[in-house]
Amino acid sequence: MVEASVSVQEFIDLVKEGEEVKPKRWQERANCLGLDPDLFFPERGASTRDAKSVCRGCDVRPECLEYALAQGEKHGIWGGLSERERRRVRRQRVIERRRLYTNS
Numbered sequence: 001m002v003e004a005s006v007s008v009q010e011f012i013d014l015v016k017e018g019e020e021v022k023p024k025r026w027q028e029r030a031n032c033l034g035l036d037p038d039l040f041f042p043e044r045g046a047s048t049r050d051a052k053s054v055c056r057g058c059d060v061r062p063e064c065l066e067y068a069l070a071q072g073e074k075h076g077i078w079g080g081l082s083e084r085e086r087r088r089v090r091r092q093r094v095i096e097r098r099r100l101y102t103n104s
């Protein structure tokens with residue numbers, strides 16, 4: 001299992017080093033492949049604009065976001081969203097699930 005808070009590039013590097021995780025198609029199509037992972041893990045308070053700009057043109061943004069949500073990634077930009085934005089998505093999904101549950 002890959003630890004949380006690795007960038008897509010680091011994930012691919014781990015796979016290449018023979019880790020147990022097999023590469024998935026979306027990681028291989030990531031716009032951020034080959035870019036500095038630090039770009040996607042800015043210091044607290046630093047701009048996320050450049051990372052988000054890369055993500056905006058990424059074909060696998062939905063897959064990346066779902067991966068981060070499923071893994072509970074607490075740091076970095078994934079799927080074009082910051083930690084705070086991903087927390088908002090999680091909260092919204094909880095609210096929607098509760099609404100669906102109470103209406104059924």
Ligand code: SF4
Nearest residue numbers: 030032055058064079
């Ligand atoms: S959405 Fe952003 S972080 Fe995710 S794979 Fe694409 S470029 Fe990389």
